[in-house]
Structure formats: C-alpha cells, structure tokens
Amino acid sequence: MDRRRVNGPPGGTAPPVYLPPGRTAAAPGRTRGPNEIRKIFLKTGLTPSAAGSAYLELETPSINHSNSLLDRTPALKLTCTVHGPRPLPRSSPFSPRLLLSTRVKFAPFAARQRRGYIPDSGERDLAAHLETALRGILIGGRWPKSGVDVIVTVLEGEEDCPRDALATGNQNGRTGGWGMMSILSGCITVASAALTDAGIDCVDIVTGGIAAIVRQPAAPAQLVLDPCPPDHEEIIAACVIGYLQSRDEVTETWAKGNITALSDGKGTTKMGFDTLIDHAVEAAMAARRVLVEALKEGTEAKIQNSQAKPPGRAMGT
Structure with a gap:
C-alpha cells in the first residue's frame, strides 16, 4: 500500500463557480411560447459499423442569455445504433x-x-418504455x-434543477424525474430514425412528444409543449407518448403527476388527461417534420x- 498517495473521492466532483460581483442567480423562466418546441438536430448514418444509426440533439435551454456558467443548463444529446436483424x-x-x-x-x-456502468x-x-413504443411499428x-x-446512449441528459440548486441543496421541490420523461421522448424519435436507416420494415415512423402542466409563482397553471424542467418553478403533471401520425395511433403512453389538483372545486377540471394527451400529440407531430427531413x-x-463508387470488376479480369 502506498501511504504517500492521496486517494481521490469515490464520486465525481464539480469545480465551484462564482457569480460576478453584484449579480444574483437567475430565476427559472421559459423563453419559448407554450406551443413552441425546442429546435431539433437529427442526422442518420453516423456509425458505419452499425446497420443503422442516428444522432439527436435538442437546443440548449438557457435561463438568460449571459456568459455565466451558472446559468447554463444541460441539453439533450442522444445517439442510437441498430444491430440486426441477425439470426x-x-x-x-x-x-x-x-x-x-x-x-x-x-x-x-x-x-x-x-x-x-451497471x-x-x-x-x-x-x-x-422504449421497447413498448417500438414494438408497435x-x-x-x-x-x-x-x-x-436497439441501443440508445445518452451523452447528455436533462435534469430537474439547475446547478445552483444542486450545489446548495435547495431544489425548491423541483424533483421527481421530469427530466427522464424528456429523455424518453427523444429516445423514441432517435430510435425510429435509426430503425429506418437500418432498412427494417415498419408500418410507420414513430415520434415522441411530451406535454406538461406547469405553474410559475403567482401565476395560474398552463399547458406547455416540450417542457424543460429547469425553466419551470413547478411541474404538476407531464405525459410522454409515441405517436404514429399516418395511422393516428399511440404506441406508448407514460403520464405522471396530479391532474386532479387543477380542479376548480366544483367538480370541473380545467385541464384533464385528454387535453394533456392532445398537446403531447402536437409535440410529436412537430418532431415528425424534423424526422422526415432528416430521413430524406x-x-x-x-x-x-x-x-x-466505381463499378466492381468481373471475375478473372
């Protein structure tokens, strides 16, 4: 045993990030409209060793347009490879x-x-969830x-709260795995692109869509498409679907949250589960347009x- 060596910590560490003098941490806020999704970059055929592959990246969300590292929130970057069909x-x-x-x-x-690694x-x-969404196509x-x-690797995943909340331990209740739902929506889209790139017969291309009911301080709850967890103070409910537009079918549904909390007290729900599903379908249809262009x-x-490629030569020449 080497007693002179100082062993590092067993887990990962992050360097401290300091704000400039006179500045405070930015409050969460959504800069997009409620019916607007983030820009999607999608490209196929990036892994030559696989039968089909695709890469998906969403626009980096930003609480404000500053150069501070504290205000940067992780984007969603996924890569998918398809191996087979094989005996x-x-x-x-x-x-x-x-x-x-x-x-x-x-x-x-x-x-x-x-x-x-496990x-x-x-x-x-x-x-x-991904297997259920793809089995139907x-x-x-x-x-x-x-x-x-079908193997999907998450190169960068979304989280429920920004870095300042992780560093101070004050997350204001913004936990619950909402970022995993956004990751599933991207996994469905990128896996469908990779399957099509591999030439596997499918009834249609499937795209993922997500909608959520969010609430900001001193503001009523509203429905938004493609929510980014760090941009919202509170996420009440969310729903992810896998949607086939040409067949008008849903192959996968994952919903969580308390929708009944939006009742007005008279037995009438302002935003029900059906409304949440309809907005998730709109998000999936918007992602389908990007998927179709990437496949073309x-x-x-x-x-x-x-x-x-030059034509091959005949045998014996």
Missing part, C-alpha cells in the same frame, strides 16, 4: 416474429452525478427467428455515395 442462436426456441431488444445507457459524464432502475425503465412477421438490438437527407446521401 438467433441455435439454442434459442423458434420465434415466428422478430425479437426486439432495447437498451438505454447513460454515459458516465451524461449527468452531474456520475453514473455507474444499468440502474431508471435506465431499465426507459428501455422498457415493426413488421415482425418478415423476420422469423431473428433479433434486432440520409437517403439522398446514401444514393450519392452509391453512385460515386
């Missing part, structure tokens, strides 16, 4: 349909609190006794690359 092992029983396996893994640097309960829950009968693996660009790039 199942001989020891496995016969399956007349394609077997889907999903996995969602956070990179160790994806959050301010470092995650381990999947935790949150990652397993996201993988289960696959035409599994065309791939008997085959399997496909990826297809055009594949056609150009195939035309640029």
Whole structure:
C-alpha cells in the first residue's frame, strides 16, 4: 500500500463557480411560447459499423442569455445504433416474429452525478418504455427467428434543477424525474430514425412528444409543449407518448403527476388527461417534420455515395 498517495473521492466532483460581483442567480423562466418546441438536430448514418444509426440533439435551454456558467443548463444529446436483424442462436426456441431488444445507457459524464456502468432502475425503465413504443411499428412477421438490438446512449441528459440548486441543496421541490420523461421522448424519435436507416420494415415512423402542466409563482397553471424542467418553478403533471401520425395511433403512453389538483372545486377540471394527451400529440407531430427531413437527407446521401463508387470488376479480369 502506498501511504504517500492521496486517494481521490469515490464520486465525481464539480469545480465551484462564482457569480460576478453584484449579480444574483437567475430565476427559472421559459423563453419559448407554450406551443413552441425546442429546435431539433437529427442526422442518420453516423456509425458505419452499425446497420443503422442516428444522432439527436435538442437546443440548449438557457435561463438568460449571459456568459455565466451558472446559468447554463444541460441539453439533450442522444445517439442510437441498430444491430440486426441477425439470426438467433441455435439454442434459442423458434420465434415466428422478430425479437426486439432495447437498451438505454447513460454515459458516465451524461449527468452531474456520475453514473455507474451497471444499468440502474431508471435506465431499465426507459428501455422498457422504449421497447413498448417500438414494438408497435415493426413488421415482425418478415423476420422469423431473428433479433434486432436497439441501443440508445445518452451523452447528455436533462435534469430537474439547475446547478445552483444542486450545489446548495435547495431544489425548491423541483424533483421527481421530469427530466427522464424528456429523455424518453427523444429516445423514441432517435430510435425510429435509426430503425429506418437500418432498412427494417415498419408500418410507420414513430415520434415522441411530451406535454406538461406547469405553474410559475403567482401565476395560474398552463399547458406547455416540450417542457424543460429547469425553466419551470413547478411541474404538476407531464405525459410522454409515441405517436404514429399516418395511422393516428399511440404506441406508448407514460403520464405522471396530479391532474386532479387543477380542479376548480366544483367538480370541473380545467385541464384533464385528454387535453394533456392532445398537446403531447402536437409535440410529436412537430418532431415528425424534423424526422422526415432528416430521413430524406440520409437517403439522398446514401444514393450519392452509391453512385460515386466505381463499378466492381468481373471475375478473372
């Protein structure tokens, strides 16, 4: 044992960040309209070793447009790879349909609190929700006794509160895993793009959408699309869906929160679950437009690359 060596802390640490003189921490606030989603960057075909791949990044939310590191909140950055379809092992029983396996893994640097390499309960829950959303679009009968693996890696994930709350321990009740719901919405969209890039037969492309009921201090509750947890003082309820626009079907629904708290006391609910679902569908339809354009660009790039390759020579020449 080396007694002269000073061992570091077992967990991750963050350097202290100080405000300039005369400045205070910014209060949370949403700069977008209630029916406006963040800008989405989506691109396919970034991993040559995989059958299909995609990368998704959302616009970095900012409480205010300053240069202070304290006001910066993490964006959402996801990458997805699809491996297969490939034959199942001989020891496995016969399956007349394609077997889907999903996995969602956070990179160790994806959050301010470092995650381990063993999947935790949150990652397993996201993988289960993602499998349910994708199972409804696959035409599994065309791939008997085959399997496909969908792996989503979270390079940067959203959190429930900004850095100042994490540093001081005063989170003002803004906890509860709301950031995980935004991550699931992005996982559904990026996985659908990767499956299409892999050329796997699907009935339609599925996109994720999220809507939430939020409330600011001294203001009534309102419905917003694509909520960012650090931008809101309180999130009352939220709903994530996987939506097929051409078939008008919902393949996955995950809702949490207390919607009955919005009752006016006379038995009439101002904002019900159906209204929350409708707004989540609007967010999914807006994300679908970005997905369609990204798939068109990826297809055009594949056609150009195939035309640029020289024709192969015949045997014996």
